[in-house]
Amino acid sequence: MIGALNTAATGMEAQQILIDIIANNLANVNTTGFKKSRGNFQDLLYRTLRAPGTSVAAGFESPTGLQIGQGTRAVDTQRIFSQGQYKNTQNPLDLAIEGAGFFQVQSPTGETLYTRSGSLKTDGQGQVVTGDGYILDPALTIPADATAVTIGEDGTVSVQLAGQNEAQEVGTIQLATFVNPAGLLAMGRGYYKPSSSSGQALQAQPGQEGIGTLAQGFLETSNVQVVEEMIDMITGQRAYELNSKVIQTADKMLQGITQLR
Amino acid sequence: MGSGIYAAVAGAKAQSQYLDLIANNLANIGTAGFKADDLRFGDHLVTAGRGATQGGVLLREPKAMHHNIVKRDQVLVDIIGQTIDFSQGPLRKTGNSLDIALEGEGFFRIELQEREFYSRDGRFHINEEGELMHSSGGYVLDDSGSMIKLEKGLVEVDEDGVITQGNTEVARLGVMDLTDKEKITKAGHSLFSYSNPDELPTEAADTAIFQGRIETSNVNAVREMTKMIKTHRHFDAMERAIRAYRELEQKSINDVGSQGQ
Numbered sequence: 136m137i138g139a140l141n142t143a144a145t146g147m148e149a150q151q152i153l154i155d156i157i158a159n160n161l162a163n164v165n166t167t168g169f170k171k172s173r174g175n176f177q178d179l180l181y182r183t184l185r186a187p188g189t190s191v192a193a194g195f196e197s198p199t200g201l202q203i204g205q206g207t208r209a210v211d212t213q214r215i216f217s218q219g220q221y222k223n224t225q226n227p228l229d230l231a232i233e234g235a236g237f238f239q240v241q242s243p244t245g246e247t248l249y250t251r252s253g254s255l256k257t258d259g260q261g262q263v264v265t266g267d268g269y270i271l272d273p274a275l276t277i278p279a280d281a282t283a284v285t286i287g288e289d290g291t292v293s294v295q296l297a298g299q300n301e302a303q304e305v306g307t308i309q310l311a312t313f314v315n316p317a318g319l320l321a322m323g324r325g326y327y328k329p330s331s332s333s334g335q336a337l338q339a340q341p342g343q344e345g346i347g348t349l350a351q352g353f354l355e356t357s358n359v360q361v362v363e364e365m366i367d368m369i370t371g372q373r374a375y376e377l378n379s380k381v382i383q384t385a386d387k388m389l390q391g392i393t394q395l396r
Numbered sequence: 397m398g399s400g401i402y403a404a405v406a407g408a409k410a411q412s413q414y415l416d417l418i419a420n421n422l423a424n425i426g427t428a429g430f431k432a433d434d435l436r437f438g439d440h441l442v443t444a445g446r447g448a449t450q451g452g453v454l455l456r457e458p459k460a461m462h463h464n465i466v467k468r469d470q471v472l473v474d475i476i477g478q479t480i481d482f483s484q485g486p487l488r489k490t491g492n493s494l495d496i497a498l499e500g501e502g503f504f505r506i507e508l509q510e511r512e513f514y515s516r517d518g519r520f521h522i523n524e525e526g527e528l529m530h531s532s533g534g535y536v537l538d539d540s541g542s543m544i545k546l547e548k549g550l551v552e553v554d555e556d557g558v559i560t561q562g563n564t565e566v567a568r569l570g571v572m573d574l575t576d577k578e579k580i581t582k583a584g585h586s587l588f589s590y591s592n593p594d595e596l597p598t599e600a601a602d603t604a605i606f607q608g609r610i611e612t613s614n615v616n617a618v619r620e621m622t623k624m625i626k627t628h629r630h631f632d633a634m635e636r637a638i639r640a641y642r643e644l645e646q647k648s649i650n651d652v653g654s655q656g657q
Binding site: 138139140142143145146149150153173175176177178179180181183184187199200201202203204205206207210211213215217235312314315317318331332333334337344345370371373374377378380381384385387388391392395 | 583
């Protein structure tokens with residue numbers, strides 16, 4: 136009886152975590168480069184009340200055992216790195232990655248972070264930075280007298296300077312990939328940090344195999360699918376209710392017992 | 397003393413264990429690859445002072461007639477076994493290349509702490525070495541029983557479980573048939589263990605493999621709710637019976653005793 140109460144509580148807790156994850160996904164439905172998370176659940180250990188094949192009477196064996204589970208638990212939140220959609224912005228410093236790569240940036244504390252959000256800007260010195268002012272790595276400077284910036288699929292950045300006919304190459308944008316991107320640590324604001332589970336970053340020029348290419352003038356939108364999240368929310372809510380009904384039933388049964396005397 | 401009270405207590409105990417099991421099913425309604433449990437109830441005949449029998453097989457031992465006391469047989473309700481419902485869970489599309497669902501009888505081969513387990517949960521991921529991992533932290537094995545190592549880049553899995561990257565065949569997923577379903581026990585963490593000395597698991601013949609899908613829990617909310625209501629009612633009935641026996645006893649102590657005076 137107490138078993139059912141605790142088991143149902145684990146079920147309610149799991150659904151609560153699921154709703155928290157969905158809420159964050161839906162809140163970021165318009166966040167550039169956002170990757171949705173998914174809650175993964177597992178059954179807990181089983182209490183074996185009777186092992187299969189135990190003798191129940193002379194010459195008689197129980198064909199099946201009796202194992203009662205203890206509920207469920209959240210194993211991990213798995214980030215899904217599926218491709219988001221592209222939004223045409225016409226802005227020359229808006230970049231979308233078509234593939235698995237990440238932009239590598241330096242935070243003000245000197246940490247190397249990774250992001251999918253390609254909404255880049257220039258700072259006072261002409262350095263290319265993210266919306267938070269994190270410097271793109273390797274660093275790239277756009278001259279102040281540049282009239283046009285062209286970024287190729289392979290990351291080559293060339294600028295048109297005022298009064299010159301020929302475009303001038305000023306650098307290349309590099310991308311980084313990970314063996315297991317799902318193992319990256321999310322730092323918030325769209326930044327990720329490598330962990331022992333993601334493996335080390337492998338830097339390469341866009342266009343190389345598996346790393347992806349760049350699309351100038353486009354932003355990658357969030358990969359959250361509203362319909363999917365809504366369905367998950369409905370099933371999550373109902374599952375929560377079902378588990379609360381178990382608690383109510385167990386409570387009523389306990390009440391019956393306590394009133395026996 | 398009415399010996400029937402013990403039958404009522406045994407019934408109430410069995411029903412309360414049944415609720416524990418229903419609670420576990422409902423708690424795992426969101427666990428991918430989860431298979432619902434059920435219980436089978438049966439009579440448990442206790443022959444006046446002698447051994448018990450099991451599973452509806454009534455073994456009557458010679459009664460102790462020489463005492464010249466008529467002893468009554470007692471029927472207790474008990475759980476005689478557990479069944480796992482291995483019916484197919486609904487497949488859900490996720491679009492994740494490492495989500496793999498099975499349709500049919502087979503199970504994935506998983507190695508955890510040097511033991512082989514089986515699972516229907518196909519939410520795989522890769523570790524920092526590029527090895528294919530199960531959500532329990534175990535390794536996913538191929539058809540020859542070795543670990544699967546993936547390279548960077550796209551992963552494609554066909555209906556027969558052949559994993560290809562680029563144009564190279566990497567491995568073939570091990571999907572096994574566990575013929576004697578009664579020998580399967582649950583190990584938690586979405587794993588099943590199988591011990592059948594007579595027959596080793598063989599490769600599953602008619603199991604289709606789908607990439608980008610997960611098999612959801614096969615717990616049926618309607619069925620579990622109905623079972624829960626029934627359990628509650630049975631429990632109530634047993635509780636009333638216990639109460640009735642108590643009143644009966646009280647009457648015989650107070651009333652029968654007072655008549656004698």
